[in-house]
Amino acid sequence: MANTANPVGRLFEDICTMAAKEIGIVNLGRGFPDFSPPQHVLDALVQVTQSSNPLLHQYTRSFGHVRLVQALCKLYSPYYNQHLDPYQNILIPVGAYGALVCAIDSTVQEGDEVIIFEPFFDAYKKMINDIGATPVFIPLAPRTTESSPTSHSDDWTFDEQFLLSKIRANTKAILLNSPSNPLGKVFNQRELEIIRDICIEFDLICISDEVYEWMMFNFKKHIKIATMEGMWERTLTIGSAGKTFSATGWKLGWVIGPEPLIKKCQVIFQKCYYRCPTPIQEAVAIAIETEMTRLESEDCYLKSLARDLENKRDYLASLLAEIGLKPILPGGGYFLVADVFDFHKQIKDSELEKHSSKDEADDVRFVKWxxxxxxxxxxxxxxxxxxxxxxxxxxxxxxxxxxxxTLEKAGTILKHW
Incomplete structure (x- = not known):
């Protein structure tokens, strides 16, 4: 697997998908919802596809459909405490994945180093390596090693001195992911201040992947590092329509940042993508406009999705704890990480060897089993x-x-483990 061109995590998602079709597994490996977007989002797409307006079925503005970038400006300007310019501060790429490509390729060159917090979304490493740059990994680790049936991603943090020791003359950027994949780690005010101070002192770009920004649990508030003093002019923030509206197949993302950095992203975007589909951009614009009329209402999907996911997080965590798997409660996002060490050591090697080899990582062997x-x-x-x-x-x-x-079916399996 290590030699493949694709990120390894995506390969395991594919393995889970194929196994689901072949042997009917309950698949919690695939990193996207198995439910539909909210009805008003579906209605928006139907409205657009059935429109007789010919312009909605043709090419639109290269760097982002006008109605969409204007809607994003209205939505996000209050969060940035400034008036965003729809044409200078926003780029609409093909998904957050495409947004990351534009952000990384436009700021990092061969020979540069990029700081990444570990564990990390596996695509980061490949994107950086493909340029000829080097990812430098800063481990997130729990503050204590005390045994507990349940812990929290808040307990995981980084060592400030270790981070400082990894800053070199060719360090170009820090790649931040909050809430993170896979851990669900939400970086707190103090941690972001440390990152901010390092970015300013060493003149680094911050690429902030915030695709799970609306999925915050336990009444947490999402802090945009771009809003901190001295960070707007050096930060590219990544967002996702697919994550925001539970429509990952729509593949629409955005990059928000200062004009000089966005212009560089535009160069990469035109070389790779040219422009995104007009109907999907129009539908997402309508969906955002609808949400802005509901921001103070319980009907607002930007709020109700987080409540729904928090309940499902707690349900799954209780199932895992009940059978002795130790869940690490995320502060946000789609994912929950669980410690399987106690389970793994009870499985005989002869059982594991039916499906994996001894030279594979323990968690890989466990998952295959x-x-x-x-x-x-x-x-x-x-x-x-x-x-x-x-x-x-x-x-x-x-x-x-x-x-x-789906979670109940998983619970049935877990309870009979």
Whole structure:
């Protein structure tokens, strides 16, 4: 797997998907919802596709459909405490993945180094390596090692002095992901201040992946590092229509930032993508406009999705704790990470060897065994670690952005584990 061109985490999602079709597993490995977007979002797309306005079915503005960038400006200007310019401060790429490509390729060059917090979304490493740059990994680790049936991603943090020791003359950027994939870590005010101070002192760009920004739990508030003093002019913020509206297949993202950095992103975008589909951009614009009329209402999807996911997070965590798997409660996002060490050591090597080899990481072996023997799909967290830290992992990633019926089926399997 290590030699493939695709990120390893995506390969495990594909393995889970194929196994779901072949042997009918309950698949919590796939990192996207198995439920539909809200009705007003679906209605918006129907409205656009059935429109007789010919312009909605032809090419639109290259760097973002006018109605969409204007809607995003109205939505986000209050959060940035400034008036965003729809044409200078926003770019609409093909999904948040495409937004990351534009942000990284436009700011990082061959020979540069990029700071990444580990565990990390596995695509980051490949995007940086493809340029000829080097990712430098800063581990997130729990503050204590005390045994507990349930812990929290808030307990995981980084060592400030270790981070400082990794800043060199060719360090170009810090890649931040909050809430993070896979851990669900929400960086707090103090942690962001440390990152801000380092970015300013060493003149670094911050690429802030915030695709789960609306999915915050336990009454947490999402802090945009771009809003902190001295950070607007050096930050590119990544957002996602697919994550925001539970429509990941629509593949529409955005980059928000200062004009000089956005112009560089535009150069990469034109070279790679040219422009995004007009009907989807129009539909997302309508959806955002609708949400802005509901921001103070319980009907606002930007709020109700977080409540729904928090309940599902807690439901899954209770199932895991009940059978002895130790969940790490996320502060936001789609994913819950669980420690399977106690379970893994109870499985005989002869059982594991039916589906994997001894030279694979322990969590990889566990997941392969669980798929085949228990019909339960997950992602081994070692795929979100650098090579030197892979084998030490006993964690799996589970996606709880699922229908309750899916989680109940998972519960049936877990209770009979």
């Amino acid at each position: 669980a798929i085949k023997e228990k019909k339960f799909g997950a992602i081994p967290v070692s795929v979100f670690y650098s090579d030197e830290n892979k084998r030490r992992q006993h964690l799996i990633r589970l996606c709880f952005a699922k229908q309750l019926s």
